[in-house]
Amino acid sequence: MTDHFSIRLATQEDAALLPQLEDDAGSLFATMPLDFLQRLPAEIPFGDVAFYHQRIAQQLCWVAQRHASKGQSPQVVGVICADWVLEDKAYYIAELSVAPLAQGQGIGRALVSHMQCFAKEKGVDLTLTTFREVPWNAPFYRSCGFVELSAPVITPFLEERLSEQASHGFLRDDRCAMRWSFATSI
Template identity: 35%
Template sequence: MSETDWSIRLAKLEDAEHLPDIELAAGKLFETIPDLAGIAGGQAIPPERHRKLIVKGHCLVAASGERIAGFLASEPFGRELHITELSVHPDFQQQGIGARLMRGCQIDAHNSGFSALTLTTFRNVPWNGPFYRRLGFVEVEELDSHARLRGEIAKEVSHGLPEDQRAAMIRFLS
C-alpha cells in the first residue's frame, strides 16, 4: 500500500465505535515483549471516551477507503495538547501512518496556538519512546516540574504498568 491509498482527516463521532478495535489489534504487539506480555496493550479507550475527545476537535484518523487504518486521540490541557493514544492497525503498520498522524497533530496544535505536545509511553519499546524521540520529543526528566504528566504516570502505574518503563515526553512547538 502506498501513501496515496490512505489519507489523514479529523475524526468524526461515528469513528469512535471502530477505534477500540484498532487499539486492541495494535496492542497485540506488546505480547512480543516478555516483560510487557499480559500487562500492556490489553485495554482500549471506550467509544464514549473517544466521542468526548473527538468533540474537542483535535483527534485524527488515517482512512483507507471506508476503513480506518489508525488514529491519534488527543486532548487539550491549557497550552499543551496531550496525545492520549496513537494506534495503527497491524494491517497498515510500517507505512508511515503513525508518523503522518503525529505530523498532522503537530500542525494542528501549532495552528491552534498550543505551545507543546505531550504524551506518556514506554521508554524503550521501539515503536514507543524511540519513535517519539525521532519525531522531536524529549523525556521530561523532572516530573515534579510537570504535575499533570506526573499524575498521568501515577495513574498508569496504579493500573498495573511498570513505573520504571514509563516515560512522560514533550515536544515544544515553535
C-alpha cells in the first residue's frame, strides 16, 4: 500500500471496468514516433470482460485502487493479470495497464512488484512478452529485474505467444520475451 492507492485481488464486479482501463492505457502509444505507429496493426486487440472474469476466478488478477478522497469513491486505476503456464513452471503476465491520469505515479511498478512477491511466495518465475523498444515496456520491465530472452531459451509457450501476436499484425522484431527469476531476487 502507498499513500494514495492500494493493491487488492480483483473482484468479478471489477471485470466490467477493466477492458476500458486497458484501452485507455493504450492511448499512450499515440506518443510514440510515427515510424513505430506505422508498424502497429490497424486494430490492436484489447482484453474483453471474459478475459478478466477468467483470471479473476483463478485469483490471478489484481487491481490498484486509488483511495477515496473527500466526496469521491475509490477508483480502480491499474490492473495486472497472469496465467499459470505449467510447462514453463512460471506465471505469464498477460496484462498490465494503468489509467492515463494515474501513469507516472509508481502504480505500474507497484503492481509488478506485487506480482513478483506473489511468484516468489510460490517459488516460480514470471514471464511476459512485450515491445522491445517502447519505454514503458521492455525498458520498464528491465528496471524491474526482467531479462530479455533469446533462442534457445525462449520456451515453446513464449514462442507461441510471440507468433500469436505476429498473427495479429505486430512485427516480430518489435516484440520480445522476458523472464524474472525469483531465485535471483532472494
